[in-house]
Amino acid sequence: MANVSEIIQISKQTVSGYFETVKKKKELQKRKKEIAPMASRIPGSTLGPIALIFGSTLLAVILALIFVNVLFYDNSLGLALGIGIVPIALSLFLIIWGYRKNTQAKFYEEYRIFFDKKPFAKITTLAKRTGASVSATTKRLRYFKEAGYYPKAFFTENDHYFVLSKGAEQMLGEELEKQEEVRKRQEQEETLKNDYPVFSEVSENIDQSIALIKNTPKTGKKKMDKDLEEIEESLDHIKNYLRKNPEQIRTARSFLNYFLPTTDRLLKTYSELENEVQTPNVKEARKDIETVLSSLNAAYKHMYDDFYTQTALDVYSDVTVLETMIKQNFPEEDKL
Numbered sequence: 001m002a003n004v005s006e007i008i009q010i011s012k013q014t015v016s017g018y019f020e021t022v023k024k025k026k027e028l029q030k031r032k033k034e035i036a037p038m039a040s041r042i043p044g045s046t047l048g049p050i051a052l053i054f055g056s057t058l059l060a061v062i063l064a065l066i067f068v069n070v071l072f073y074d075n076s077l078g079l080a081l082g083i084g085i086v087p088i089a090l091s092l093f094l095i096i097w098g099y100r101k102n103t104q105a106k107f108y109e110e111y112r113i114f115f116d117k118k119p120f121a122k123i124t125t126l127a128k129r130t131g132a133s134v135s136a137t138t139k140r141l142r143y144f145k146e147a148g149y150y151p152k153a154f155f156t157e158n159d160h161y162f163v164l165s166k167g168a169e170q171m172l173g174e175e176l177e178k179q180e181e182v183r184k185r186q187e188q189e190e191t192l193k194n195d196y197p198v199f200s201e202v203s204e205n206i207d208q209s210i211a212l213i214k215n216t217p218k219t220g221k222k223k224m225d226k227d228l229e230e231i232e233e234s235l236d237h238i239k240n241y242l243r244k245n246p247e248q249i250r251t252a253r254s255f256l257n258y259f260l261p262t263t264d265r266l267l268k269t270y271s272e273l274e275n276e277v278q279t280p281n282v283k284e285a286r287k288d289i290e291t292v293l294s295s296l297n298a299a300y301k302h303m304y305d306d307f308y309t310q311t312a313l314d315v316y317s318d319v320t321v322l323e324t325m326i327k328q329n330f331p332e333e334d335k336l
Contacts, residue, residue, distance in 0.1 A: 038115060038164060039149040048101030055094025062087050107132070107140055108149065119168035122161055188243060198249050199242065205260045206239045212267055219274075224290045227297040231263065234300035241307050248307060255303055263296055 110130050114121055127137040138155075141162050145153050152165040156172075163169045189203065213232045218225050238256075242249050270289045276282050 048098045051094045052098030055091045059091035119164040120172040206235050209260050227293050231297050
């Protein structure tokens with residue numbers, strides 16, 4: 001009976017999980033429609049290719065009939081063309097109309113795929129993606145907007161971006177802020193590399209260790225996985241601190257020049273041992289590495305904390321002086 005109860009419970013959880021997933025998916029789709037409202041396809045996207053094929057076929061048939069009449073029935077070319085001028089004009093109209101609709105549908109589909117990922121686009125990026133000029137892309141987007149395919153869309157100042165809604169504009173602002181932060185960080189690092197050549201070496205070594213940790217598969221051991229996550233976090237904090245306080249780089253360099261290569265070597269060895277036959281010695285070696293990585297985690301945390309030792313002392317001094325001045329000047333406040 002216990003097994004039956006477990007099976008029923010698991011079934012309930014599975015069904016509940018399925019409906020929860022469906023619910024989240026619907027909510028996501030609803031949210032997506034609010035942020036990125038756009039038509040799934042444009043009118044004429046089906047008729048365009050049909051008109052193009054029909055017009056081309058009709059033109060070919062008419063020209064063939066004119067050729068046969070002139071060649072075999074001795075009719076004059078002028079007479080044959082006069083008779084066929086209306087169907088020729090109709091076929092040319094169908095070809096041109098079908099080609100335009102087909103081209104519009106092609107570009108709209110490419111835009112739709114792009115906007116499915118982001119509800120905004122830089123015009124130059126969209127133009128490069130579709131192989132069209134910036135002016136042609138702007139003109140085409142303006143046409144789609146006025147036709148109602150992008151009901152809430154608008155161009156930003158100077159027509160640099162095309163945004164699908166106000167909500168999308170907020171997302172664009174957040175992304176531009178991130179890009180600006182990255183740009184400033186890169187500029188700062190370039191300046192540091194020029195003014196403090198040692199920073200370049202330390203920064204590259206930290207980045208190499210972080211990349212190695214990111215590429216190390218999860219071991220399934222909570223303690224070790226947590227240690228690796230915290231080491232990565234500490235290294236990122238250390239790098240950011242050194243970027244803002246380059247005068248500390250030389251002090252940190254001697255510590256990092258030993259600990260970073262040691263961390264890298266241990267991670268590589270651990271990964272290699274995972275693929276070996278798990279003999280007692282291999283298991284013992286892996287366990288030793290796990291212990292050392294835990295110690296390294298504590299060491300990196302301690303190093304980062306040491307950076308703020310002087311700051312803590314300065315704050316303590318300021319607080320002490322302030323408290324002393326309050327006692328001297330406002331003794332009644334001290335009594336309270």
